[in-house]
Amino acid sequence: MIVLEGGHLATVDALDTEYPQGHLVIDGSVIVAVGPGPAPAELRAGAQLLDATGCLITPGLVNTHHHLYQWLTRGLGQDSTLFGWLSELYPVWARIDADAVHAAASANLGWLALSGCSTSSDHHYVFPKAGGDLLEATISAALEIGVRFQACRGSMDLGQSAGGLPPDSVVEDREAILIATEAAIDRWHDPAAGAMTRISVAPCSPFSVTAELMRDAAELARGKGVRLHTHLAETSDEDEFCQQTYGRTPAEYLADLGWLGPDVWLAHCVHLSDSAIASFAETGTSVAHCPTSNGRLGAGSARVQDLIRAGVPVGLGVDGAASNEAGxxxxxxxxxxxxxxxxxxxxxxxxxxxxxxxxxxGAQCLGRDAEVGSLEPGKLADVAVWRLDGLGQAGCVDPVFAWAFSSSTPLKLLLVNGRGVVAEDMLLTSDVGRLAREASAASARVLQR
Structure with a gap:
């Protein structure tokens, strides 16, 4: 058993309960007790006692949208809008392979863990013919780093010759996509409680995927009992594309395809009308909000407060490291x-x-809110402990605000399933120097091809 005591405990339960000097008790991979003051004597006996005085204890953070392979192309397209940025990077991404993707994913997930992330999704949608098993490359990286992982098997089948944005060299055949996606679900998806790896079905976007693939993907996902994910309403260019191509907004187009529902979460959703927000709320569709990436690409600011007020589940996403280099x-x-x-x-x-x-x-977006996302008895022991006793937070009267509004809070401890992944800002599961060297070398190889 592990007992954390003395820290400010923010449970994020339904009542947002907080304990200024609380305790948290973990038995194996599960939280068994949460409350004020020291843990009961019977739970402390024989347990590993961890002093969290001067710290904030939160659930591990959940990353709802990412592109791990993009660590290979950080710093490119610095002053471009989304469509210009994609047009510059698609030909580079056409050169990726499994070794490069594994190096990028390992470094990226290690960096995410060091920022308190215990669960991450990844939306991988570029699969060069000679690239090898890129999905396996990301999953094996997540297993190495030790974070919970939602691998989204993405796809593109609408190339430039058919009116889409991506060059034909980076799109796949629709039937091949469906076969590969079903195979990924059968091989990797773990529906069991506490699973470390799950698969979602994730065609890329309205401007890179045909309507036929969108419908087929939804049918496949629902037949297999897995979740659906895609980009939506990220930029005004996308809105214009959908109006010209489909005669409707991106949200209306998705609704017509049967792509709204409690098994769907959508990335960005910057340009939404009142009726779109209402339809998301009515159908239980979730949104992954990516504020830094939206700013980096000048996409705009999402109507987060309106989404929350309407009852739409909203999580946070870092997005790919090539549109959010901080990561x-x-x-x-x-x-x-x-x-x-x-x-x-x-x-x-x-x-x-x-x-x-x-x-x-974020846990709601990924369909895992019964297991993670709050500190409550019976939930999985995904826990982050943040130091607030240093110079960066000194004198701030509210520990939650001090942490949330700071970008430099040291991470004392990150547990995933009760297992230590980070301690005192050091990654325990892999060597960060090696991760950096391998990712840098992989980036150089891809850019030189």
Whole structure:
């Protein structure tokens, strides 16, 4: 058993219960007790006692949208909008292979863990013919780093010759996509409680995927009992593309394809109408909010407060490291609050609302809110402990605000399934120097091809 005591405990339960000097008890991979003050004597006896005085204890953070392979192309397309950025990078991504993707994913997931991320999704949609098993490359990296992983088997079948944005060299045949996606589900998806690896079905976007593939993908996912994910309404260019190509907005197009529902979460959703937000709320469709990436590409600011008020589940996403070079999930809290307040004023998004986005909101997006996302007895022991006793947070009267509005809070401990992944800002599961060297070498190889 592990007993954490003395820290400010933010449970993120339904009542947002907090204990200024609380305790958290873990038995194996499960939380068994949470409450004020020291743990009961019978739970402390024989347990590993960890002093969290001066710390904030939160659930491990949940990253709802990412592209791990993009670690290979950081710093490119620095001043481009999304469509220009993609047009520059598609030909580079056509050169990736399994070795490069594994190096990128390992470094990226290690960096995410160091920012308090215990669960991450990954949306991989570029599969060069001679690239090898790229999905396996990301999954094996997640197993090495030790984070919970939602691998999204993405796809593109609408190339430039058919009116799409990506060059024909990076798209796949629709039938081949469906066969490969079903095989990935059969091989890797673990539906059991506490699973470390799950698969979702994730055609890329309205401007890179045909309507036929979108419908077939939804049928496949629902037949297999897995979740659906895609990009939506990220930029005004996408809105214009959908209006010209399909005669409707991106959200209307997705609704017509049967792509709204409690098994769907959508990335970005910057450009939404009131009716789109209402339809998301009515159908239980979730949104992955990626504030830093949206700013990096000048896409705009999502209507996060309107989504929350409507009852739409919202989580946070880092997005790919080539559109968010910082790559730290904890930084997205500050970005989310800042962007929301620029849009709607200082009461638009509070620190505790943002904490919910980063934890239980993200867990809802991934369909795992019964297991992770809050610190409650019976839930999995995915726990982050943050140091607030240093110079960066000194004198701030509210520990949650001090942490959420800071981008430099040291991570004392990250547990996933009760297992240590990070301690005192050091990755325990892999050597960060090796990860950096291998990722840098892989990036150089891809760029030189």
């Amino acid at each position: 730290r999930l904890v930084d997205e809290l500050r970005s989310a609050m800042t962007v929301a307040r620029l849009r709607g004023g200082p009461q638009s998004l509070s620190a505790r609302q943002t904490l919910r986005l980063a934890t239980i909101g």
